[in-house]
Amino acid sequence: MDTALAQIYKPSIEAVKQASERISKVVVYTPLAESFTYSNRFGANIMLKREDLQQVRSYKIRGAYNKISSLPKDQLEKGVICASAGNHAQGVAFACNKLKAKGVIYMPSTTPSQKVAQTKMFGGEWVEVALEGDTFDDSFKSAMIRAGEEDLVFIHPFDDEKVIEGQATIGLEILEQAREPIDYVFAPLGGGGLLAGVSSVFKELSPKTKIIGVEPKGAPSMSASLKEGKLVELEQIERFVDGAAVQKVGSRNFEICKQNLDQMVTIPEGKICQTILDLYNQDAIVVEPAGAMSISVLDFFAEEIKGKNVVCIVSGSNNDITRTAEIKERALLYAGLKHYFVVTFPQRAGALREFLDKVLGPTDDITHFEYSKKHERENGPAVVGIELKDKSDFEPLINRMKERNFYGRYLNDTPDLFQFII
Numbered sequence: 001m002d003t004a005l006a007q008i009y010k011p012s013i014e015a016v017k018q019a020s021e022r023i024s025k026v027v028v029y030t031p032l033a034e035s036f037t038y039s040n041r042f043g044a045n046i047m048l049k050r051e052d053l054q055q056v057r058s059y060k061i062r063g064a065y066n067k068i069s070s071l072p073k074d075q076l077e078k079g080v081i082c083a084s085a086g087n088h089a090q091g092v093a094f095a096c097n098k099l100k101a102k103g104v105i106y107m108p109s110t111t112p113s114q115k116v117a118q119t120k121m122f123g124g125e126w127v128e129v130a131l132e133g134d135t136f137d138d139s140f141k142s143a144m145i146r147a148g149e150e151d152l153v154f155i156h157p158f159d160d161e162k163v164i165e166g167q168a169t170i171g172l173e174i175l176e177q178a179r180e181p182i183d184y185v186f187a188p189l190g191g192g193g194l195l196a197g198v199s200s201v202f203k204e205l206s207p208k209t210k211i212i213g214v215e216p217k218g219a220p221s222m223s224a225s226l227k228e229g230k231l232v233e234l235e236q237i238e239r240f241v242d243g244a245a246v247q248k249v250g251s252r253n254f255e256i257c258k259q260n261l262d263q264m265v266t267i268p269e270g271k272i273c274q275t276i277l278d279l280y281n282q283d284a285i286v287v288e289p290a291g292a293m294s295i296s297v298l299d300f301f302a303e304e305i306k307g308k309n310v311v312c313i314v315s316g317s318n319n320d321i322t323r324t325a326e327i328k329e330r331a332l333l334y335a336g337l338k339h340y341f342v343v344t345f346p347q348r349a350g351a352l353r354e355f356l357d358k359v360l361g362p363t364d365d366i367t368h369f370e371y372s373k374k375h376e377r378e379n380g381p382a383v384v385g386i387e388l389k390d391k392s393d394f395e396p397l398i399n400r401m402k403e404r405n406f407y408g409r410y411l412n413d414t415p416d417l418f419q420f421i422i
Contacts (some may be wrong), residue, residue, distance in 0.1 A: 159250025270334020
């Protein structure tokens with residue numbers, strides 16, 4: 001896309017109002033609900049814009065339906081194609097089914113099975129799902145090739161004017177629902193369509209509101225681009241936050257966010273995981289990793305938001321229950337409560353008992369243990385995972401391991417080997 005066009009384009013309020021009218025029959029007017037849990041915790045009025053309650057369980061239906069329903073009849077009859085890590089796919093599938101238009105949806109092979117199944121369910125007979133590549137960008141390239149070969153209209157998940165205008169309708173709703181002026185809006189960012197749209201609405205209608213973008217630490221594509229002052233494509237990204245893990249943000253969105261955002265923040269994946277668990281345990285709210293980002297970042301603004309009116313956009317709830325173990329693991333690691341070691345066990349009777357009785361603390365728990373006895377060696381290494389009750393127990397544990405010659409190597413700081421083990 002021509003960068004000059006990106007610099008010129010900004011969604012107008014009139015265009016956003018038209019999008020709101022166009023999608024009104026299929027999109028849920030989601031609640032802006034006060035969170036008693038987080039309001040009490042931060043001494044602020046924390047409100048959650050519950051886009052996880054959409055029919056497709058994410059805000060992506062807004063942009064997808066606005067774009068597809070805007071197409072001329074002849075283009076719609078040829079069909080559409082898209083690439084998505086999951087939520088945009090479901091929005092496109094839903095729109096295709098409603099509008100009776102053929103759709104082809106490319107998704108990364110790493111997409112959680114729950115999202116794939118939901119996409120097929122929403123699309124029904126109108127949609128074909130193709131799993132291609134390891135990342136969104138891989139799927140995107142494959143989809144673009146096929147779009148050219150079959151003359152299909154490509155529905156971009158974030159770098160498209162009609163998509164941005166569809167997502168911007170969230171901003172209109174928030175301003176209609178809020179009883180008092182909003183001081184802060186926190187919103188997740190992947191490709192940037194949501195923040196480009198919402199920030200444009202607020203800068204026009206509520207310019208004093210601070211707009212904070214949040215993206216995963218392992219995929220900081222917007223942060224990198226803003227730092228360099230130009231679009232940056234990351235060579236490698238962490239794909240855990242699949243709904244927000246892109247190597248390059250949209251060119252339109254970059255130009256808009258560069259002007260509109262008050263701050264761009266990255267959030268560790270482990271912190272996001274703890275928020276997912278907290279929301280489920282405390283408020284019975286199910287969110288996906290990207291959906292938890294806007295709430296996860298509140299701790300970083302605790303002093304700044306006291307006494308303020310704050311909106312967090314909860315972008316989606318398409319989480320796969322099979323990921324629960326990994327989510328808990330990442331949360332424990334981030335909190336400093338889970339640690340992995342290579343432990344050197346002397347090959348003599350009673351060595352393991354000594355480790356259990358003399359090295360482990362009274363509340364330490366072994367959660368992982370791999371050991372193979374080697375008769376020709378004096379010491380046998382074992383990979384041991386230990387969960388602590390309090391992170392302050394870590395240093396005493398290390399000291400006891402070293403004093404009794406059990407300490408071999410700490411694995412949390414060796415990413416390649418560590419990821420293989422986990």
